[in-house]
Amino acid sequence: MSAKRPVAVMGDGGFWHNGLLSGVASNLLNRGDGVLVVMKNGYASATGTQELISSPTEEAREQALGRSAAHSDRTIENTLRGLGVKWLRTVNNYRVREMAKAYREAMTTPEKGLKVIVAEGECQLERQRRLRPGVAKKLASGERVVRVKYGVDEDTCTGDHSCIRLSGCPTLTVKDNPDPLRRDPVASVIDGCVGCGLCGENAHAAVLCPSFYRAEVIQNPTLWDRIVSRIL
Amino acid sequence: MSLPQRPITLLIAALGGEGGGVMADWLMEAATQCGFPAQATSIPGVAQRTGATTYYLEIYPARRQDLGGREPVLSLTPSPGNVDVMVASELIEAGRAMQNGFVSPERTTLIASTHRIYATVEKMQMGDGRFDGDKVAAAAGQLAKQAVLFDMRKLAQESGTVINAVLFGAMAGSGVLPLPRAACEQAIRGAGRGAEASLRGFAAGFDIAAGQRPAPPPPEPPKRATQLEDILELGRERLKDYQGERYAALYEERMKPFLAGDPRLAAEVARHLALWMAYEDIIRVADLKTRASRFARVRKEVGAKSGEPVVVIDYLKPGIEEFASILPAALGKRLVAWAERRGKLDAYNVGMHVRTSSLPGFLLVRSLAWLKPWRPMSYRYREEQQLIEGWLGLVADAAKRDAALAAEVAECARLIKGYGETHRRGKANFLAIVDALIQNPATASPREQAAAIRQAREAALADPEGKALGSALGKPVVWLKPVGRT
Numbered sequence: 001m002s003a004k005r006p007v008a009v010m011g012d013g014g015f016w017h018n019g020l021l022s023g024v025a026s027n028l029l030n031r032g033d034g035v036l037v038v039m040k041n042g043y044a045s046a047t048g049t050q051e052l053i054s055s056p057t058e059e060a061r062e063q064a065l066g067r068s069a070a071h072s073d074r075t076i077e078n079t080l081r082g083l084g085v086k087w088l089r090t091v092n093n094y095r096v097r098e099m100a101k102a103y104r105e106a107m108t109t110p111e112k113g114l115k116v117i118v119a120e121g122e123c124q125l126e127r128q129r130r131l132r133p134g135v136a137k138k139l140a141s142g143e144r145v146v147r148v149k150y151g152v153d154e155d156t157c158t159g160d161h162s163c164i165r166l167s168g169c170p171t172l173t174v175k176d177n178p179d180p181l182r183r184d185p186v187a188s189v190i191d192g193c194v195g196c197g198l199c200g201e202n203a204h205a206a207v208l209c210p211s212f213y214r215a216e217v218i219q220n221p222t223l224w225d226r227i228v229s230r231i232l
Numbered sequence: 233m234s235l236p237q238r239p240i241t242l243l244i245a246a247l248g249g250e251g252g253g254v255m256a257d258w259l260m261e262a263a264t265q266c267g268f269p270a271q272a273t274s275i276p277g278v279a280q281r282t283g284a285t286t287y288y289l290e291i292y293p294a295r296r297q298d299l300g301g302r303e304p305v306l307s308l309t310p311s312p313g314n315v316d317v318m319v320a321s322e323l324i325e326a327g328r329a330m331q332n333g334f335v336s337p338e339r340t341t342l343i344a345s346t347h348r349i350y351a352t353v354e355k356m357q358m359g360d361g362r363f364d365g366d367k368v369a370a371a372a373g374q375l376a377k378q379a380v381l382f383d384m385r386k387l388a389q390e391s392g393t394v395i396n397a398v399l400f401g402a403m404a405g406s407g408v409l410p411l412p413r414a415a416c417e418q419a420i421r422g423a424g425r426g427a428e429a430s431l432r433g434f435a436a437g438f439d440i441a442a443g444q445r446p447a448p449p450p451p452e453p454p455k456r457a458t459q460l461e462d463i464l465e466l467g468r469e470r471l472k473d474y475q476g477e478r479y480a481a482l483y484e485e486r487m488k489p490f491l492a493g494d495p496r497l498a499a500e501v502a503r504h505l506a507l508w509m510a511y512e513d514i515i516r517v518a519d520l521k522t523r524a525s526r527f528a529r530v531r532k533e534v535g536a537k538s539g540e541p542v543v544v545i546d547y548l549k550p551g552i553e554e555f556a557s558i559l560p561a562a563l564g565k566r567l568v569a570w571a572e573r574r575g576k577l578d579a580y581n582v583g584m585h586v587r588t589s590s591l592p593g594f595l596l597v598r599s600l601a602w603l604k605p606w607r608p609m610s611y612r613y614r615e616e617q618q619l620i621e622g623w624l625g626l627v628a629d630a631a632k633r634d635a636a637l638a639a640e641v642a643e644c645a646r647l648i649k650g651y652g653e654t655h656r657r658g659k660a661n662f663l664a665i666v667d668a669l670i671q672n673p674a675t676a677s678p679r680e681q682a683a684a685i686r687q688a689r690e691a692a693l694a695d696p697e698g699k700a701l702g703s704a705l706g707k708p709v710v711w712l713k714p715v716g717r718t
Binding site: 180 | 534653
């Protein structure tokens, strides 16, 4: 047995393709003491979002609309339990603090045997695809729509980029510092942001800096929205 | 009849989500329409989200009916020296193609967009890790037979389409494709969805590559204050805004000894001093976050139209350090010392999602900004002023020996930035360099000392764990590790 617990990461697509048998079953048979993280975003393949046995059902997706529908299916968890995994946690992937806690627990618990963390959060692109036509329809019919985008305050960002060292998000990038006295570029969230909020959660969980903000743009505002927004 | 010796080879380097695959389809469709034998293949990268994707096509520019039943042999792999058209959807992708030898002066037309999408290794550096794009443009001028370079992303945005349409237009417009414009446009039309916008983008790219329309001007370089007078003016203004007239006067007072010396050194000292004196404590952050100009900027950044209310939620997480920073100096010092001893500096942070755009949220944050008059009595103020005075003294001492050495010492102020742990790490690095290389140098030569300081500073910015700095100083740099944080 190794002195430190090994950690393995696989996607849910990989889990069903061969991770379950050659990974999990083998580890159980050989009485491993490692930690397995299954990234459960609900679909297989990078661009195709092909369905899996554990993909959320059509109804669940319709119901979830702009939120994650990944939690509606528990086939992976049930399968793991049935196979004999004793230590199993399902954590929302976007709650960085809770996820860090789960990792720490998995790495330090005296319990022997395979420990599995199911990191749950629906594929953001799939969520966008589902959301887009609905939003377009609502906007056209004059209904109230809230659009979420994250951002970085350029005058409190000091250009250290620790937020980027914790997040590989392609829309979290850098731009020239607008302050004529500073030289290092500042962090910036560009237009492709899907509003998942991971950057802000990271900054929060790691106590990085106060520069992240979440902006909710209220399109087709109601009279009430307008009154509230006038107060300031 | 004489047939072409070889096929036209096209290599396309795109990023995921830019429609490189669609562009390959357009090319195939246009070639097929012209009756040319053609073949395409692709290497998908991490598609959708900016992973590098590669497409390779060969088009034999003779009509199949003229071949008398013979079939050309087409390859599935590009090889260096055998590429006719190299297409890159981004500047560094063009650089990579050149580095890999796919652009040769005898044969290759390079068509690339000059905009940048930064790679993670460029973005994550603690300083400025961005590659110098001018080098790529210069290399393109030397290595390509013909280089067509302009900002295609801008044109795509203006045309309301994706960059692939503009790239396709630029290929057709540069005259290197054996395919007439009409066939290309027909291929786009045949693909259906979004065809009108794609055709607009295609036309824009075509016209610029064919020299019928000027390329969009490159973006303005960022405004930088480099002249001493400008920096002093900006610094004064900033510090007046930060803590009032007296604080601004203190800035001028501190600058006085440097004004008679080397003007370049004075400018750098003035710049770092202004930034350092306007350190980002909780009062400053609260002040900046509750300004009308800030809400206006957020509205602009998120693209809110007039009449659309915007709710702004700030992610704040003050802890012991932030609390101590506004306590009276003696009390704050004791609190921080206690927390450091027990490794509890990050243990009691309160995570808050403050709705700064609502009245209660605004008042909560603004009330912190109202503590401004109290600031000079605070713990953090005293700490920062001591550090600043110490640094100024070191720069002044070094200036008596050598201006270049003094400049290196001054530049070390750059290490201190950020918040919380990042700030602590920067400060520890700064102090380590001061101790090892400025106050106790191993050499008597100012030049060697300056070089050592520069090297250590760059090492400090090289990795957040301080490994590089540790080896540059010849001893480990210890900064407070996050012990027992939950």
